[in-house]
Amino acid sequence: MSTIALDRLPPEVASHPPLVTTLDERRGTAGMWLFILTEAALFILLFFSYFYLAQGGWRWLGEEPPKLRLAIPMLVVLWISSAVLHWGERQVKAARYSRARTGLGLTILLGVIFLVMQAFEYMDHLKTLTPRTNVYGSIFYTITTFHAAHLILGLLMLCYALALPQYEPVNHPPHRPYHNTALYWHFVDFVWFWIIIFLYIGPNIR
């Protein structure tokens, strides 16, 4: 919490010194954590459905497994993006704001690269399996598309944070925009990790 708060108000207005002078900046972060929690529940239920629908064991052994050629590099791209964003967040704390902006820009670039790779992955995969082929196609594309939609939402948040005029602590909301969007981005990356485990690697173990 920063202690800037109210000293910038004109003296004739600040009539009574308040009980505390720090400014609450954590409500937004708490809200973001709860949002992530409910999104996590959403993905847990999607994975539950994936296992529930599976025939021949949870690894869908009756189906042709998805290729790992692009999926694993996509994971690496996301990991790098998370690392870069974390670095950027440390720049914010150290008050090096232009570097923080660079970190944000790089993260967005990596996110876009991920989406392009996913487009190629889809184009290849759709030749053999579509959402309408069977239930496996339905659940596979639903989970991965849900993830892509959340990733796009994360990208939009990052773009919004990039467009903000300043990252210095201020009196008015949004407080800690960099931190809160970073939390969401790390969450989206984390979900992709489980998609790789359950949807990509699992079925490939024969």
Next chain:
Amino acid sequence: MAVEERLTQLWETPHTLYGWFSTVDHKQIGKRYLVTAMAFLIVGGLEALVMRLQLARANATLLTPEAYNQIFTMHAVTMIFWYASPILSGFAVYFVPLLIGARDMAFPRLNAFTYWSYLFSGLLLYGSALIGQSPHGGWFAYVPFTDSTYSPGLGMDFYALSLLFLTISTEGGAINFIVTIFRLRAPGMTISKMPLFLYSTLTISCAIVLALPSLTVGCVFLEVQRQWGFHFFDVAHGGAPLLWQQLFWIFGHPWVYVIFLPATGMVSMLLPVFSRRPIVGYPYVALSTVLTGLVGFGVWVHHMFAVGMSQMGMSFFSAASMTISIFSAVQVFAWLATVWTGRVVPTASFKFAMGFIALLVIGGLNGIVTAVIPVDWQVHDTYFVVSHLHYVLVGANVFPVIAGFYYWLPKITGRLMDERLGTWSFWVSFIGMNLTFFPMHVLGIEGMTRRIYTFSSGLGWDSMNELATIGAFVLAFGILLSVINFFSSLTGGRVAGKNPWNADTLEWSTESPPAVYGSVHIPTVVSRHPLWDNYEEEKDPNDARVLDQSRLTLSSTPLDAKPAALAYMPADSLWPFLFNLGMTLFFVALIIKWLWLALAGVIAMLVFNAVWLWPRPMKRPA
């Protein structure tokens, strides 16, 4: 300038059209929630009356089978989703900030947003009635019946998409309540001194955050199967119809507590006041509230005992379901002991609360009966279940809500409602309630299945059905008396004053109706009953808790409620409303499958959201 004037300037919404659409005042929004939810109750109630007319005698032809299916579905969906939970949100939105001595919710504009999306999703649902294609698959919409093969038309699409719309509203509200209760409590209101209504609101908000995504997933699956040819529930392509049931009830049973627990929390607040003593066993009531919410996650399969599952699995869920009754019993005995050892002031509110206990016990006992698997198989999908769920939903939601209205409306309107008319309203509704739903036990055991649009005579069902129909009208008349009571109190009621019931919690220390800023000094608290102890909550010799520098309230630590920081509250904004227009466009476009229009809706939402969140300087007093 006087302090009050300055605070009013900071917090007041202008009384203009712009102000009406842009207000973020929790008192305004709370009132809107209450009014809208009551409107849905009345609409859903009228639908019930039409159904009872159709079922009053054998072979009636008032409604066609399809019309009957649509009406019973709309009745259930309206009551469960657009009345029962939002009415409790209404009480919480209005009273949680006052109960904790805060000036607004943690996210005021999110609060406005959730109200508008609640309203628009309800309007979207009823849009289906305009084209005569309302959902007709019951409130739990089992596949394969609700698949496009057996339910062509747009009815079930309206169901799935308006529910998805509503889940967004409900999630936002739940997150707002959790953060508000954990971070904005008055200094000194430690977790062990919180009013019990806060415990129940907190519990159900956590349940919503974790359980509601299940409905989201289910509705998405249903919609993409119906309109886009996916195969989740389609056996021919490897799908599993039971997945819908699992997803629906993983959400559905916690939801039962979402619409039940806050009502118990309200009773735990007002019953002690009318018994003139603190509640018996405060920690046990608080704990059993939390445990009901927790164990509520492990009982969903008891809705599915008839689908054919392993004995072991069913036994587990049967046992868990019975465990719930222990927690409910703790609360019931705490209330009874409170009344027993107190000096009762038998107001109308008190009577409705006592009626609630009686109905809850009946509904709880026949609930235990249905948790026994062999009995469940016998009465599954019969009127016995209809009876059970109405005893708990009308008994444990509508009755406490009316008790809450008699107790809290004087705070909102500044006028007391008439006690005599209230007592009449109670007895008429109580008798009507039992007359309607008690015979349904018998009907269920005699084999009358639920959701049939008519029956032939000579099955022994005629007189019971006639009785139930008469009861339904008596019940409706009883509730109408309270509605009349409310409207006549607005002009003719006695002026309530600050604390007409001599109650113990902080909302009663404000004016009735409360000033836009709540109280001048943010209160501090030293006991569970701030207004019954000798401590002066608003004592503040240095004016350190006036906080008239801007739109500010006090933020405190989550457990110990030590003052931590100043929380800046955003000002009125039109963007939550506009955002919801974009979202409504999006959902309408999805129903009619105009994807470009849906994209336009998404872009509108994104732009409006960016403007909504764009930094603006702090509001200062003039």
